[in-house]
Amino acid sequence: MASPLDPHAAIVTEAGGLDATLTTADGTPLKRALARASRKSRWRAFLLVLPLLAFIVITFVVPIGQMLHRSVYNDGFAANMPQISGWFAETEPGTVPDDAAFAALSADLQAAAEARTIGIVGTRINYEMPGTRSLFTSTGRKVRGGVEPPYREALLEIDGKWGEPELWASMRNSSTAYTGSFYLASLDRTRDTNGDIVQVNENRRVYIMLFMRTLWLSALVTVMTFLLGFPIAHLLATLPLRRSNLLMILVLLPFWTSLLVRTTSWMVLLQQQGVVNDLLIWMGAIDESGRLKMMYNQIGSIIAMTHILLPFMILPLYSVMRTINPSYVRAAKSLGATSWTAFRRIYFPQTLPGLGAGALLVFILAVGYYITPALVGGASGQLISNMIAEHMTGTLNWSMAAALAAILLAGVLILYWIYDRLVGIDNLKLG
Amino acid sequence: MTTTTRDDGYVVFDRVQKSYDGQTLVVKDLNLSIGRGEFLTMLGPSGSGKTTCLMMLAGFETATSGQILLDGRNINDMPPHKRGIGMVFQSYALFPHMTVGENLAFPLEVRGMTKAEREERIARALDMVQMGAFASRRPAQLSGGQQQRIALARALVFDPKLVLMDEPLGALDKQLREHMQFEIKALHERLGITVVYVTHDQGEALTMSDRIAVFNDGRIQQLAPPAALYERPDNSFVASFIGENNALGGTIASLQGDKATVRLFNGDVIDATAVNVREVGQQTTVSIRPERIEFKPEMMPDGAHTLPAEVMDVVYMGDILRARLKVAGQDDFVMKFRNTLGQTRLNPGEQIRVGWHPQDARALDPV
Numbered sequence: 001m002a003s004p005l006d007p008h009a010a011i012v013t014e015a016g017g018l019d020a021t022l023t024t025a026d027g028t029p030l031k032r033a034l035a036r037a038s039r040k041s042r043w044r045a046f047l048l049v050l051p052l053l054a055f056i057v058i059t060f061v062v063p064i065g066q067m068l069h070r071s072v073y074n075d076g077f078a079a080n081m082p083q084i085s086g087w088f089a090e091t092e093p094g095t096v097p098d099d100a101a102f103a104a105l106s107a108d109l110q111a112a113a114e115a116r117t118i119g120i121v122g123t124r125i126n127y128e129m130p131g132t133r134s135l136f137t138s139t140g141r142k143v144r145g146g147v148e149p150p151y152r153e154a155l156l157e158i159d160g161k162w163g164e165p166e167l168w169a170s171m172r173n174s175s176t177a178y179t180g181s182f183y184l185a186s187l188d189r190t191r192d193t194n195g196d197i198v199q200v201n202e203n204r205r206v207y208i209m210l211f212m213r214t215l216w217l218s219a220l221v222t223v224m225t226f227l228l229g230f231p232i233a234h235l236l237a238t239l240p241l242r243r244s245n246l247l248m249i250l251v252l253l254p255f256w257t258s259l260l261v262r263t264t265s266w267m268v269l270l271q272q273q274g275v276v277n278d279l280l281i282w283m284g285a286i287d288e289s290g291r292l293k294m295m296y297n298q299i300g301s302i303i304a305m306t307h308i309l310l311p312f313m314i315l316p317l318y319s320v321m322r323t324i325n326p327s328y329v330r331a332a333k334s335l336g337a338t339s340w341t342a343f344r345r346i347y348f349p350q351t352l353p354g355l356g357a358g359a360l361l362v363f364i365l366a367v368g369y370y371i372t373p374a375l376v377g378g379a380s381g382q383l384i385s386n387m388i389a390e391h392m393t394g395t396l397n398w399s400m401a402a403a404l405a406a407i408l409l410a411g412v413l414i415l416y417w418i419y420d421r422l423v424g425i426d427n428l429k430l431g
Numbered sequence: 432m433t434t435t436t437r438d439d440g441y442v443v444f445d446r447v448q449k450s451y452d453g454q455t456l457v458v459k460d461l462n463l464s465i466g467r468g469e470f471l472t473m474l475g476p477s478g479s480g481k482t483t484c485l486m487m488l489a490g491f492e493t494a495t496s497g498q499i500l501l502d503g504r505n506i507n508d509m510p511p512h513k514r515g516i517g518m519v520f521q522s523y524a525l526f527p528h529m530t531v532g533e534n535l536a537f538p539l540e541v542r543g544m545t546k547a548e549r550e551e552r553i554a555r556a557l558d559m560v561q562m563g564a565f566a567s568r569r570p571a572q573l574s575g576g577q578q579q580r581i582a583l584a585r586a587l588v589f590d591p592k593l594v595l596m597d598e599p600l601g602a603l604d605k606q607l608r609e610h611m612q613f614e615i616k617a618l619h620e621r622l623g624i625t626v627v628y629v630t631h632d633q634g635e636a637l638t639m640s641d642r643i644a645v646f647n648d649g650r651i652q653q654l655a656p657p658a659a660l661y662e663r664p665d666n667s668f669v670a671s672f673i674g675e676n677n678a679l680g681g682t683i684a685s686l687q688g689d690k691a692t693v694r695l696f697n698g699d700v701i702d703a704t705a706v707n708v709r710e711v712g713q714q715t716t717v718s719i720r721p722e723r724i725e726f727k728p729e730m731m732p733d734g735a736h737t738l739p740a741e742v743m744d745v746v747y748m749g750d751i752l753r754a755r756l757k758v759a760g761q762d763d764f765v766m767k768f769r770n771t772l773g774q775t776r777l778n779p780g781e782q783i784r785v786g787w788h789p790q791d792a793r794a795l796d797p798v
Contacts, residue, residue, distance in 0.1 A: 334489055335538035346526055
């Protein structure tokens with residue numbers, strides 16, 4: 001126990017909660033009186049944040065909700081091919097299509113062709129099975145005038161592909177408006193003719209590899225920014241104010257330059273006929289035939305991303321380091337620790353909140369990075385975000401883009417959760 | 432003082448100077464010898480160079496010239512972690528990410544002690560400051576006084592022979608500060624360690640120290656035990672810095688050995704003891720402690736000079752009464768007298784005569 005003479009040791013907190021039936025002088029329950037008294041200020045606070053709240057709901061929550069919805073919802077087939085969709089709903093996966101199925105199919109194809117929605121149907125099946133869009137449009141042209149039974153033979157005569165089990169499996173996958181097939185595709189999986197989940201063909205397995213590459217590159221960039229940023233942040237925090245301000249301007253300078261300009265300057269510097277290679281040749285480090293490939297590959301992505309994301313590591317580190325009293329390290333040294341031990345055991349652990357914040361920030365930004373890898377990444381430096389952009393603007397498969405983005409979002413949220421469990425989010429110091 | 436120590440030069444500052452900017456000296460020609468087991472306090476206003484001296488001794492600042500000896504060895508170029516000096520910081524500097532126990536284990540771990548030995552020493556050090564039950568707490572969970580004790584325990588746990596304390600009680604409230612002064616003093620005596628203590632609080636310095644070095648303007652103004660410092664200040668700075676002081680300006684009228692008479696600026700003549708005056712006619716400031724002033728003729732020595740005084744006001748302070756007087760044209764002349772039964776009560780406006788024993792009036796350098 002503490003000394004009885006020490007008044008600070010004897011601070012006793014009043015035990016026990018407030019009585020629930022406490023009332024004010026005029027007899028109203030205390031809780032109700034308090035609620036009434038604070039109602040006005042709560043309303044004022046709510047009205048103050050209302051514009052921002054509305055802005056966020058309209059521009060952020062709703063679009064993300066729509067995106068998530070789109071990743072599991074696509075009625076391009078189900079809405080335009082109702083009869084065959086009904087047949088799929090009634091039969092088990094793997095059922096061999098019978099006459100009724102072909103009758104429903106040809107009726108739907110005819111109706112869709114007449115309604116000029118056959119292209120939408122074809123596009124939807126094309127997502128599942130590339131190269132099938134033209135099958136739908138060409139068949140549509142031929143069945144517009146009506147199909148005579150037997151339907152099976154009639155369709156097979158138009159195109160033999162109508163008998164392929166893979167095509168029927170793809171149509172079954174698309175026959176419901178709500179589907180998990182985009183998530184399956186994002187993980188390089190699909191459903192086979194029996195409805196079982198299997199990996200797609202080896203030459204089509206790209207997404208998992210891209211996810212892995214994105215995570216790996218982001219982790220590498222995070223480590224690089226830490227290695228490069230930590231000494232600078234320390235210098236910033238310990239230099240006299242006037243000189244640290246100058247250094248701070250140098251750190252912030254990239255923020256004031258357009259992202260595109262910075263990325264392009266890296267292209268000038270790093271390309272094979274670029275400044276860095278010329279310099280190395282001039283110094284004799286490499287010869288003309290050995291020009292280094294530092295651009296349009298992963299190295300280019302790593303270098304440019306590290307440079308652009310560096311301030312996001314430095315600033316949180318700096319803000320934490322500035323608050324660390326130099327007497328801690330002095331105390332450690334006076335207690336017999338070498339400079340290295342004092343750094344490792346005393347200084348570094350106290351920078352962890354800033355390091356955690358910086359690492360989380362850099363990693364999350366890197367995971368979603370798009371422009372820089374698109375410009376300098378070449379083929380091997382493309383990240384998952386480039387694939388999302390490709391689906392948004394190239395293939396127009398927005399459901400696929402949404403599913404990939406949702407997986408990315410889930411990954412980031414999981415990381416955030418792990419960070420919270422390991423370090424604690426209240427330890428995060430962003431500035 | 433309860434302990435008598437020999438000055439055997441355990442810590443020696445030899446002509447030490449320190450400059451930060453190459454233009455001004457923060458410490459000017461410091462010569463100081465500290466004995467083994469001594470409690471020495473560096474006292475002075477802020478900016479007087481006392482903390483710089485402590486930091487040079489700890490190894491966090493290097494002397495610009497001169498040398499610092501520890502136990503006969505020159506430690507100018509020795510890094511702090513090899514000096515084996517315990518240090519208590521003003522901010523305590525308890526490592527916030529470690530528990531109290533881990534804080535105390537730190538100096539033992541870097542010395543490579545076994546776990547059993549560490550635990551035994553930690554328990555002993557915590558018991559020493561009556562904090563045995565707090566080993567698993569974090570510093571943030573402790574009150575200021577408790578943190579202070581832990582900082583003390585951490586500085587002592589590895590048995591240093593020399594402990595430096597940089598205003599360790601500055602952040603505590605008055606009651607706790609006085610209590611901790613007592614505890615630190617008791618620990619010093621029990622452990623027989625040498626303590627160099629920095630403070631700007633003269634009360635703290637007077638109650639704790641074997642000797643006090645009064646710093647001002649980068650120099651030691653006086654180095655003496657507390658009683659000598661208070662009763663026999665060497666110069667006007669020390670006289671005014673330590674305790675309450677009446678300063679009367681004048682010139683030396685006569686000088687015989689250490690007996691002097693001083694003619695004040697208004698023409699009055701008083702008795703004084705010559706301290707750092709050398710010749711008749713020299714300007715001087717006479718320093719007299721308020722509690723050594725008498726206003727009853729029977730208490731004054733025979734033939735003593737007395738001065739007329741007018742009572743300006745009297746403050747009742749409980750144990751004592753504090754009267755402000757107008758003496759020799761100055762109306763900030765203070766007299767303190769005990770609040771005893773039957774003590775004469777003075778009233779504002781009253782005319783009295785004041786005097787003192789000549790040895791209590793010290794003729795010092797002019798302010």
